[in-house]
Amino acid sequence: MIERLVRDGTVVARSDGTVHSVFPVAVGAAEGEALRAWVLREGATQTIEIGLGYGISALFVCDGLLANGNPAARHVVVDPYQETRFAGCGLQVLAEARLTGVVEYYAEASQVQLPRFVSEGRRFDLAFIDGNHRFDGVFLDLVYLGRLVRTGGIVFVDDYQLPAVARATSFFLTNLGWTIEEVSAPDDFHQWVVLRTAEIPDTRPFDYYVDF
Ligand SMILES: C[S@@+](CC[C@H](N)C(=O)[O-])C[C@H]1O[C@@H](n2cnc3c(N)ncnc32)[C@H](O)[C@@H]1O
Numbered sequence: 315m316i317e318r319l320v321r322d323g324t325v326v327a328r329s330d331g332t333v334h335s336v337f338p339v340a341v342g343a344a345e346g347e348a349l350r351a352w353v354l355r356e357g358a359t360q361t362i363e364i365g366l367g368y369g370i371s372a373l374f375v376c377d378g379l380l381a382n383g384n385p386a387a388r389h390v391v392v393d394p395y396q397e398t399r400f401a402g403c404g405l406q407v408l409a410e411a412r413l414t415g416v417v418e419y420y421a422e423a424s425q426v427q428l429p430r431f432v433s434e435g436r437r438f439d440l441a442f443i444d445g446n447h448r449f450d451g452v453f454l455d456l457v458y459l460g461r462l463v464r465t466g467g468i469v470f471v472d473d474y475q476l477p478a479v480a481r482a483t484s485f486f487l488t489n490l491g492w493t494i495e496e497v498s499a500p501d502d503f504h505q506w507v508v509l510r511t512a513e514i515p516d517t518r519p520f521d522y523y524v525d526f
Contacts, residue, residue: 315411316346316373325368327401334403336368338503341444341472345504346374348496349442352468352508353378358439359387362431362462364424364455365445366393369404371472375442376413390418390438392427393445425451428458440468449478456486466513468495475505483507484526490516 319325320343325334341349353361353375359382361375372391379387396404396419408417420427424445441459446452452471459469473479474497486492491512498506 315407316343316370316377319368319370319373319407325403325407327403328406329397329402332401334368334401336370340368340370341374341504345472345498345506346370348498348506348508349470350374350378350381352470353440354381356439356468357382358468359384360390360438361388361440361442362390362392362438362459363442363444364392364428365443366391366396366404366419367400367444369407371442371444372404372408372417373411373413375440376408376411376416379416387416388418389413389416390420390431390436392420392422392424394421394423396421424458425454428455428462432458432461436462438463438467440470442470442472444472447473447476447479449482452479452482453485456482460486460490460492460511463511465511465515467511469509469511471507471509472504474498474507475501475503480507481526483509486511488524488526489518489522 323336325336363372366372375389441463443455463469493510495510496508
Protein backbone atom coordinates (compact mmCIF):
# COMPACT_ATOMS: atom_id res chain seq x y z
CA MET A 315 0.00 0.00 0.00
CA ILE A 316 2.77 2.45 0.97
CA GLU A 317 4.78 1.54 -2.13
CA ARG A 318 1.79 2.02 -4.43
CA LEU A 319 0.85 5.40 -2.96
CA VAL A 320 4.43 6.68 -3.06
CA ARG A 321 4.76 5.49 -6.69
CA ASP A 322 1.38 6.71 -8.04
CA GLY A 323 0.97 9.80 -5.82
CA THR A 324 -2.83 9.83 -6.28
CA VAL A 325 -5.93 8.55 -4.49
CA VAL A 326 -9.43 8.38 -5.99
CA ALA A 327 -11.99 9.05 -3.25
CA ARG A 328 -14.66 6.36 -3.07
CA SER A 329 -16.99 8.88 -1.41
CA ASP A 330 -17.30 11.25 -4.39
CA GLY A 331 -14.94 10.09 -7.17
CA THR A 332 -12.57 13.07 -6.76
CA VAL A 333 -8.92 12.50 -7.68
CA HIS A 334 -6.39 13.71 -5.10
CA SER A 335 -2.66 14.36 -5.54
CA VAL A 336 -1.21 13.13 -2.30
CA PHE A 337 2.11 15.01 -2.36
CA PRO A 338 3.39 17.40 -1.11
CA VAL A 339 0.49 17.56 1.38
CA ALA A 340 1.40 14.13 2.75
CA VAL A 341 4.78 13.26 4.23
CA GLY A 342 7.30 11.80 1.78
CA ALA A 343 8.86 8.34 2.01
CA ALA A 344 11.99 9.57 3.86
CA GLU A 345 9.94 11.21 6.62
CA GLY A 346 7.59 8.23 6.80
CA GLU A 347 10.53 5.90 7.22
CA ALA A 348 12.01 8.13 9.95
CA LEU A 349 8.65 8.05 11.72
CA ARG A 350 8.40 4.26 11.48
CA ALA A 351 11.99 3.96 12.76
CA TRP A 352 11.09 5.99 15.88
CA VAL A 353 8.02 3.82 16.51
CA LEU A 354 10.31 0.76 16.34
CA ARG A 355 13.15 2.29 18.39
CA GLU A 356 10.77 3.30 21.20
CA GLY A 357 8.93 -0.04 21.15
CA ALA A 358 5.74 2.05 20.92
CA THR A 359 2.32 0.44 21.32
CA GLN A 360 0.14 3.55 21.82
CA THR A 361 0.61 6.35 19.28
CA ILE A 362 -1.28 9.50 18.34
CA GLU A 363 -1.29 11.66 15.21
CA ILE A 364 -2.62 15.19 14.73
CA GLY A 365 -3.75 15.63 11.09
CA LEU A 366 -4.62 12.41 9.22
CA GLY A 367 -4.69 13.98 5.71
CA TYR A 368 -4.11 11.24 3.13
CA GLY A 369 -3.08 8.72 5.77
CA ILE A 370 0.49 8.30 4.52
CA SER A 371 2.14 9.08 7.86
CA ALA A 372 -0.47 6.89 9.59
CA LEU A 373 0.44 3.96 7.31
CA PHE A 374 4.11 4.27 8.34
CA VAL A 375 3.23 4.55 12.06
CA CYS A 376 0.94 1.50 11.86
CA ASP A 377 3.59 -0.46 9.96
CA GLY A 378 5.94 0.20 12.90
CA LEU A 379 3.27 -0.72 15.48
CA LEU A 380 2.54 -4.03 13.72
CA ALA A 381 6.28 -4.81 13.56
CA ASN A 382 6.51 -4.17 17.32
CA GLY A 383 4.11 -7.09 17.64
CA ASN A 384 1.75 -6.06 20.48
CA PRO A 385 -1.84 -7.06 19.58
CA ALA A 386 -3.15 -4.25 21.83
CA ALA A 387 -1.37 -1.58 19.73
CA ARG A 388 -3.49 1.46 18.78
CA HIS A 389 -2.89 4.50 16.59
CA VAL A 390 -5.20 7.42 17.45
CA VAL A 391 -5.78 9.96 14.65
CA VAL A 392 -7.40 13.38 15.10
CA ASP A 393 -8.59 15.42 12.10
CA PRO A 394 -11.70 17.64 11.73
CA TYR A 395 -11.48 17.93 7.91
CA GLN A 396 -11.06 14.28 6.89
CA GLU A 397 -14.58 13.89 5.42
CA THR A 398 -14.64 17.36 3.77
CA ARG A 399 -11.27 18.61 2.42
CA PHE A 400 -9.90 15.04 2.10
CA ALA A 401 -13.14 13.30 0.99
CA GLY A 402 -12.35 10.47 3.43
CA CYS A 403 -9.20 9.46 1.49
CA GLY A 404 -7.07 8.97 4.62
CA LEU A 405 -9.58 6.62 6.25
CA GLN A 406 -10.12 4.88 2.90
CA VAL A 407 -6.39 4.18 2.55
CA LEU A 408 -6.22 2.82 6.12
CA ALA A 409 -9.24 0.58 5.49
CA GLU A 410 -7.67 -0.75 2.26
CA ALA A 411 -4.53 -1.57 4.27
CA ARG A 412 -6.80 -3.50 6.71
CA LEU A 413 -5.82 -1.20 9.57
CA THR A 414 -9.33 -0.33 10.75
CA GLY A 415 -8.84 -2.44 13.89
CA VAL A 416 -5.61 -0.63 14.79
CA VAL A 417 -6.73 2.95 14.12
CA GLU A 418 -9.04 5.05 16.32
CA TYR A 419 -10.33 8.14 14.46
CA TYR A 420 -11.66 11.38 16.00
CA ALA A 421 -13.32 13.96 13.68
CA GLU A 422 -12.43 16.87 15.93
CA ALA A 423 -9.89 19.70 16.11
CA SER A 424 -6.92 18.62 18.22
CA GLN A 425 -7.30 21.68 20.47
CA VAL A 426 -10.72 20.29 21.48
CA GLN A 427 -9.97 16.55 21.45
CA LEU A 428 -6.60 16.50 23.25
CA PRO A 429 -7.93 18.01 26.53
CA ARG A 430 -10.63 15.29 26.46
CA PHE A 431 -7.93 12.63 26.27
CA VAL A 432 -6.16 14.29 29.23
CA SER A 433 -9.31 14.13 31.36
CA GLU A 434 -9.84 10.50 30.30
CA GLY A 435 -6.31 9.63 31.48
CA ARG A 436 -5.11 8.46 28.04
CA ARG A 437 -1.34 7.91 27.65
CA PHE A 438 0.82 7.53 24.54
CA ASP A 439 4.40 6.47 23.78
CA LEU A 440 4.82 8.64 20.69
CA ALA A 441 3.00 11.53 19.02
CA PHE A 442 3.18 12.93 15.49
CA ILE A 443 2.10 16.53 14.80
CA ASP A 444 1.10 17.57 11.24
CA GLY A 445 -2.17 19.44 11.81
CA ASN A 446 -2.99 23.13 12.21
CA HIS A 447 0.56 24.53 11.64
CA ARG A 448 -0.13 28.02 13.10
CA PHE A 449 1.84 29.03 16.20
CA ASP A 450 -1.09 28.83 18.64
CA GLY A 451 -2.37 25.55 17.18
CA VAL A 452 1.02 23.84 17.39
CA PHE A 453 1.73 25.35 20.82
CA LEU A 454 -1.52 23.94 22.22
CA ASP A 455 -0.84 20.55 20.63
CA LEU A 456 2.57 20.50 22.33
CA VAL A 457 1.11 21.57 25.70
CA TYR A 458 -1.48 18.78 25.69
CA LEU A 459 0.80 16.17 24.16
CA GLY A 460 3.30 17.01 26.93
CA ARG A 461 0.66 15.67 29.32
CA LEU A 462 -0.43 12.75 27.15
CA VAL A 463 2.94 11.36 26.06
CA ARG A 464 4.78 9.35 28.69
CA THR A 465 7.73 10.89 30.56
CA GLY A 466 10.72 10.88 28.22
CA GLY A 467 8.51 9.95 25.25
CA ILE A 468 8.73 11.11 21.64
CA VAL A 469 6.95 13.99 19.89
CA PHE A 470 7.75 13.98 16.16
CA VAL A 471 6.91 17.35 14.57
CA ASP A 472 6.53 17.95 10.82
CA ASP A 473 7.05 21.31 9.07
CA TYR A 474 9.86 22.54 11.32
CA GLN A 475 10.86 24.82 8.39
CA LEU A 476 7.84 27.01 9.25
CA PRO A 477 8.84 29.80 11.67
CA ALA A 478 5.61 29.33 13.68
CA VAL A 479 6.34 25.63 14.22
CA ALA A 480 9.98 26.24 15.14
CA ARG A 481 9.04 29.01 17.60
CA ALA A 482 6.32 26.94 19.28
CA THR A 483 8.78 24.06 19.65
CA SER A 484 11.43 26.38 21.08
CA PHE A 485 9.39 27.05 24.25
CA PHE A 486 9.45 23.37 25.24
CA LEU A 487 13.22 23.15 24.71
CA THR A 488 14.10 26.34 26.57
CA ASN A 489 11.56 26.22 29.41
CA LEU A 490 10.44 22.63 29.96
CA GLY A 491 13.58 20.54 29.53
CA TRP A 492 12.55 18.77 26.34
CA THR A 493 15.45 17.79 24.07
CA ILE A 494 16.02 17.37 20.34
CA GLU A 495 16.74 13.81 19.21
CA GLU A 496 16.86 14.47 15.46
CA VAL A 497 16.46 17.27 12.93
CA SER A 498 16.18 16.43 9.24
CA ALA A 499 18.03 18.32 6.51
CA PRO A 500 16.54 21.72 5.56
CA ASP A 501 13.61 21.33 3.15
CA ASP A 502 11.08 23.82 1.75
CA PHE A 503 8.11 21.48 2.33
CA HIS A 504 8.86 18.91 5.00
CA GLN A 505 11.63 19.39 7.52
CA TRP A 506 11.00 17.45 10.71
CA VAL A 507 12.25 17.58 14.27
CA VAL A 508 12.04 14.77 16.82
CA LEU A 509 11.63 15.89 20.43
CA ARG A 510 11.96 13.92 23.65
CA THR A 511 9.74 15.15 26.48
CA ALA A 512 11.34 15.94 29.86
CA GLU A 513 12.63 12.96 31.85
CA ILE A 514 11.97 14.72 35.18
CA PRO A 515 8.80 16.30 36.67
CA ASP A 516 8.09 20.01 36.06
CA THR A 517 9.09 21.81 39.28
CA ARG A 518 9.46 25.39 37.92
CA PRO A 519 8.79 28.20 40.40
CA PHE A 520 5.82 30.42 39.46
CA ASP A 521 8.07 33.18 38.06
CA TYR A 522 10.29 30.92 35.94
CA TYR A 523 10.57 32.07 32.35
CA VAL A 524 13.26 31.75 29.68
CA ASP A 525 12.71 33.84 26.57
CA PHE A 526 12.27 31.63 23.53
C1 LIG B 1 -0.53 18.25 5.86
S1 LIG B 1 -2.01 17.40 6.24
C2 LIG B 1 -1.44 15.92 7.03
C3 LIG B 1 -0.88 14.93 6.03
C4 LIG B 1 -0.58 13.58 6.64
N1 LIG B 1 0.49 13.65 7.60
C5 LIG B 1 -0.23 12.58 5.56
O1 LIG B 1 0.91 12.06 5.53
O2 LIG B 1 -1.10 12.30 4.72
C6 LIG B 1 -2.59 18.34 7.60
C7 LIG B 1 -3.84 17.77 8.22
O3 LIG B 1 -4.13 18.45 9.44
C8 LIG B 1 -5.52 18.55 9.56
N2 LIG B 1 -5.82 19.60 10.53
C9 LIG B 1 -5.90 20.94 10.33
N3 LIG B 1 -6.22 21.57 11.48
C10 LIG B 1 -6.32 20.61 12.42
C11 LIG B 1 -6.62 20.61 13.81
N4 LIG B 1 -6.89 21.74 14.45
N5 LIG B 1 -6.65 19.44 14.48
C12 LIG B 1 -6.36 18.26 13.84
N6 LIG B 1 -6.07 18.20 12.52
C13 LIG B 1 -6.05 19.35 11.83
C14 LIG B 1 -6.00 18.79 8.13
O4 LIG B 1 -7.36 18.43 7.99
C15 LIG B 1 -5.08 17.88 7.37
O5 LIG B 1 -5.62 16.61 7.24
